[in-house]
Amino acid sequence: MIISVTSLKGGVGKSTVSTNIAVCFAHMGYKVAIVDTDTNMSSVHWSGLRGDERPSVAVFGITDSAALRKNVKRLEEDYDVVVIDGKPTISKLVSTILLLGDIVIIPLKPSGLDIWATEQFLEKYEQAKTLKDVKAYFLLNEYDENLTLCRESKDALKDFEIPVLKTTLKTRVAYKEAIVLGDGVFEYTDYKAKKEMRNLTKELLDLSQAETQ
Numbered sequence: 683m684i685i686s687v688t689s690l691k692g693g694v695g696k697s698t699v700s701t702n703i704a705v706c707f708a709h710m711g712y713k714v715a716i717v718d719t720d721t722n723m724s725s726v727h728w729s730g731l732r733g734d735e736r737p738s739v740a741v742f743g744i745t746d747s748a749a750l751r752k753n754v755k756r757l758e759e760d761y762d763v764v765v766i767d768g769k770p771t772i773s774k775l776v777s778t779i780l781l782l783g784d785i786v787i788i789p790l791k792p793s794g795l796d797i798w799a800t801e802q803f804l805e806k807y808e809q810a811k812t813l814k815d816v817k818a819y820f821l822l823n824e825y826d827e828n829l830t831l832c833r834e835s836k837d838a839l840k841d842f843e844i845p846v847l848k849t850t851l852k853t854r855v856a857y858k859e860a861i862v863l864g865d866g867v868f869e870y871t872d873y874k875a876k877k878e879m880r881n882l883t884k885e886l887l888d889l890s891q892a893e894t895q
């Protein structure tokens with residue numbers, strides 16, 4: 683299974699989500715790889731910090747669109763789950779990432795700026811849709827149901843044809859602390875963060891199983 687995590691906007695949580703779902707899948711016994719497509723190499727750096735005693739997550743840095751297409755297909759033969767950590771750009775790379783994913787996750791933070799960037803992103807999505815039935819889902823990150831702004835942002839997404847994942851992620855220090863240790867929140871002390879990440883991973887598995895039935 684290939685899971686693409688992408689957006690046109692920077693800082694929405696792509697690398698946070700990529701590393702954390704990869705860790706959950708690894709703990710569930712899956713053989714997991716991340717392909718980091720961003721020149722900031724967040725996931726690559728994370729992997730350098732990851733303890734050898736942890737379930738392994740192989741991380742590869744590939745920033746070229748054609749190389750990505752070829753190598754992800756090769757990796758898919760060797761790994762159960764390949765997570766593509768996207769780069770915020772309007773280049774061809776985004777189209778390739780959209781087309782490679784069996785499931786595409788588009789994280790966004792509840793703010794007008796992120797929603798506006800989404801409108802631009804949809805042009806890429808529509809183009810990709812003409813070539814393949816892209817299964818894309820919004821993921822609300824740093825989301826708090828108690829805040830009006832968050833609920834309004836969620837409502838605004840109803841205007842788009844892309845569904846919103848049931849699982850949302852709250853703002854939690856655990857995400858910032860775990861990543862610099864080479865960990866996922868699944869391996870960390872904040873049980874609420876652990877639970878929401880496990881829920882996200884399960885939701886993705888359910889979606890992928892529904893796809894193949």
Ligand SMILES: Nc1ncnc2c1ncn2[C@@H]1O[C@H](COP(=O)(O)OP(=O)(O)OP(=O)(O)O)[C@@H](O)[C@H]1O
Nearest residue numbers: 692693694695696697698770824852853854857858
């Ligand atoms: N749920 C969360 N709670 C707290 N902090 C978060 C959460 N999600 C992301 N962050 C923080 O937001 C910042 C951006 O996250 P991240 O690097 O994952 O985004 P990105 O989309 O990969 O960014 P870029 O486009 O620059 O690669 C980081 O400092 C990260 O720790």
Ligand SMILES: [Mg+2]
Nearest residue numbers: 696697720724
């Ligand atoms: Mg990133």
